[in-house]
Amino acid sequence: MQQVAATVAPGQDTPQDTLTIDRLKAYYINEHYGIKREIRAVDDISLVVRKNEIYGLAGESSSGKTSLIKTLAGAIRPPMRVVGGSVTFDFGGERIDVYRQPEKMRAARWRNLSYIMQGSMNVLNPVRRVKHSFRDFALRHMDGANFQQRLEAHLQRLQLAPTVLEAFPHQLSGGMRQRLTIALATICEPEFIIADEPTTALDVLVQQDVLALIKEVQQRLGSSVVFVTHDMSVHAAITDRLGIMYAGRLVEEGPTAEIFAHPQHPYTAHLINSLPRIGDLRIRKSLSGKPPALVDPPGGCRFHPRCPLAIERCKTEPPPMLPSKANGRVACHRAGEAEVA
Amino acid sequence: MRAYVLELDHVSKVFPVGGLFSRRRLTAVNDVSFALAEDRPEIFAVVGESGSGKSTIANMILGSERPSSGHLRFGGVDIATLRGRKAREAFMARVQPVFQNPFEAFNPLSRIDEYLFATAHRFAGADAPQRKHEIADEALQRVGLSMAEIKGRFPHELSGGQLQRIAVARALIPGPKLIVADEPVSMIDASLRMSIVNLFRALRDELRVSIIYITHDLATAYYISDRVIIMRKGIVVEQGEARAVLDNPSHPYSIALKNAVLPPDPIRASAIIRARGARATIPVDGG
Numbered sequence: 001m002q003q004v005a006a007t008v009a010p011g012q013d014t015p016q017d018t019l020t021i022d023r024l025k026a027y028y029i030n031e032h033y034g035i036k037r038e039i040r041a042v043d044d045i046s047l048v049v050r051k052n053e054i055y056g057l058a059g060e061s062s063s064g065k066t067s068l069i070k071t072l073a074g075a076i077r078p079p080m081r082v083v084g085g086s087v088t089f090d091f092g093g094e095r096i097d098v099y100r101q102p103e104k105m106r107a108a109r110w111r112n113l114s115y116i117m118q119g120s121m122n123v124l125n126p127v128r129r130v131k132h133s134f135r136d137f138a139l140r141h142m143d144g145a146n147f148q149q150r151l152e153a154h155l156q157r158l159q160l161a162p163t164v165l166e167a168f169p170h171q172l173s174g175g176m177r178q179r180l181t182i183a184l185a186t187i188c189e190p191e192f193i194i195a196d197e198p199t200t201a202l203d204v205l206v207q208q209d210v211l212a213l214i215k216e217v218q219q220r221l222g223s224s225v226v227f228v229t230h231d232m233s234v235h236a237a238i239t240d241r242l243g244i245m246y247a248g249r250l251v252e253e254g255p256t257a258e259i260f261a262h263p264q265h266p267y268t269a270h271l272i273n274s275l276p277r278i279g280d281l282r283i284r285k286s287l288s289g290k291p292p293a294l295v296d297p298p299g300g301c302r303f304h305p306r307c308p309l310a311i312e313r314c315k316t317e318p319p320p321m322l323p324s325k326a327n328g329r330v331a332c333h334r335a336g337e338a339e340v341a
Numbered sequence: 342m343r344a345y346v347l348e349l350d351h352v353s354k355v356f357p358v359g360g361l362f363s364r365r366r367l368t369a370v371n372d373v374s375f376a377l378a379e380d381r382p383e384i385f386a387v388v389g390e391s392g393s394g395k396s397t398i399a400n401m402i403l404g405s406e407r408p409s410s411g412h413l414r415f416g417g418v419d420i421a422t423l424r425g426r427k428a429r430e431a432f433m434a435r436v437q438p439v440f441q442n443p444f445e446a447f448n449p450l451s452r453i454d455e456y457l458f459a460t461a462h463r464f465a466g467a468d469a470p471q472r473k474h475e476i477a478d479e480a481l482q483r484v485g486l487s488m489a490e491i492k493g494r495f496p497h498e499l500s501g502g503q504l505q506r507i508a509v510a511r512a513l514i515p516g517p518k519l520i521v522a523d524e525p526v527s528m529i530d531a532s533l534r535m536s537i538v539n540l541f542r543a544l545r546d547e548l549r550v551s552i553i554y555i556t557h558d559l560a561t562a563y564y565i566s567d568r569v570i571i572m573r574k575g576i577v578v579e580q581g582e583a584r585a586v587l588d589n590p591s592h593p594y595s596i597a598l599k600n601a602v603l604p605p606d607p608i609r610a611s612a613i614i615r616a617r618g619a620r621a622t623i624p625v626d627g628g
Contacts, residue, residue, distance in 0.1 A: 208601055237613065278587055290503060
């Protein structure tokens with residue numbers, strides 16, 4: 001990979017990778033009465049997140065998307081273990097291998113790597129004023145001088161009045177609280193932000209404001225964002241590139257616009273085609289079956305029992321990840337044939 | 342006079358809020374009227390955000406909440422006048438609920454088929470195990486499942502989509518005229534969601550059951566419903582034929598709600614977000 005000098009201003013087209021995940025495997029390993037069970041929540045995933053981009057992760061429940069973001073943040077606990085592969089961050093030239101340099105990773109938390117979580121009520125301390133949550137989270141990660149002024153200036157940039165600092169979380173609306181968690185996650189101007197379903201719990205009218213705010217902050221800081229949601233419309237609105245997960249594996253990846261225009265994997269095609277649209281009354285189909293249990297996933301391609309295009313080969317041979325026609329990668333023996341399905 | 346399955350006649354619901362001596366009142370539902378015709382089953386969508394009063398309407402239709410004023414009539418009889426267990430059960434058999442979260446609707450420690458058998462016993466008068474089995478199987482066939490698939494299974498062994506279809510099958514056993522579905526797909530995985538939505542359409546067309554579809558999702562409301570009311574803070578701001586209302590909403594709130602739906606199209610959706618970000622005045626909605 002070409003190394004780009006750290007002095008390059010954000011916003012320019014410099015494909016520098018902030019995060020590199022290489023053949024990552026993270027399993028839940030349980031042992032009951034001598035019987036070992038493995039749940040392959042993250043199974044051989046490789047991907048990069050570039051500087052200054054929003055990378056979307058889409059998938060259903062039990063697709064492994066939450067396990068993947070926990071693993072890349074180094075926030076996993078037994079019984080989950082990394083059994084192979086690596087996660088490497090590059091914060092302005094400083095490379096950190098998450099699982100080999102845990103002390104460096106600790107120092108990078110919040111300063112370089114932060115999170116926007118789904119339940120804002122669980123982030124802001126419910127019995128203390130908002131300003132205390134900011135102190136508790138951020139103060140130790142940044143220079144303490146003029147903390148109050150910097151905090152207010154930061155809120156000002158996010159269109160939040162400084163008076164909210166004196167409020168208790170229950171006095172604020174859901175959209176307001178979610179904006180505060182974004183403020184909290186971005187106050188240290190991190191290079192990397194993980195956003196886990198940040199708009200799922202919000203009312204529709206507030207959703208767009210919160211998405212616009214995330215986009216705006218991301219562009220101003222030039223940060224990389226991994227944005228997790230099951231809602232394909234949200235991916236369409238905000239992500240630059242998109243990875244689709246199914247049963248612990250990445251099945252397709254590419255620029256969001258091209259994936260929506262030409263989905264290459266039958267699962268991706270289904271996710272996009274099944275969305276109802278206002279003004280369009282065509283019958284939307286549903287897939288048969290259900291997402292597989294990760295304890296005992298089907299052999300071959302994990303999607304084959306539900307796939308309308310499955311052939312003999314799909315039952316035995318796991319498809320490799322290969323370059324796709326949608327300018328990305330896809331793991332499917334019949335890639336590209338699903339476009340009109 | 343036309344016969345109605347369900348009639349809401351100037352229905353309001355007021356909740357006291359705050360402590361014992363507080364005089365504050367919250368009007369959750371404010372003067373709502375609509376009626377579903379007997380001879381023409383339909384899917385009737387009640388659309389609104391949280392706090393719009395849509396779930397309070399569902400509770401009142403199911404008879405678990407009484408209106409503060411106005412009348413709800415089911416088959417011409419005021420629900421508030423039902424007295425005694427017999428009358429209540431006859432009413433419950435005709436109006437059946439489907440809830441939002443199928444994982445919470447089923448007891449995790451009971452087998453799924455027990456639910457269906459209990460409903461068959463109580464509402465369909467089946468006593469012999471063989472008969473219960475038949476009734477349950479017939480209802481499951483309606484929703485694209487069968488007894489063979491679920492016999493002896495526990496809720497955690499099934500997907501959300503399957504559980505929700507079983508919840509619908511259970512609701513069908515008493516032979517209802519009306520199903521009240523409160524956000525029935527919001528907890529269901531994307532690849533299974535349309536199976537539930539399409540099922541409602543089949544129930545309307547094949548079993549001639551009317552459905553009250555309560556949702557915040559305009560896109561699915563547009564897709565399946567015949568008529569729609571849009572609610573805000575307990576008040577119906579707009580109502581009418583679903584396609585007409587959602588293609589051309591006229592109330593500012595309906596327009597805002599429609600504009601808040603992100604199209605599943607990266608070019609249009611990202612343009613909406615950019616335009617929103619450029620407007621430097623994001624209203625601060627706290628307080």
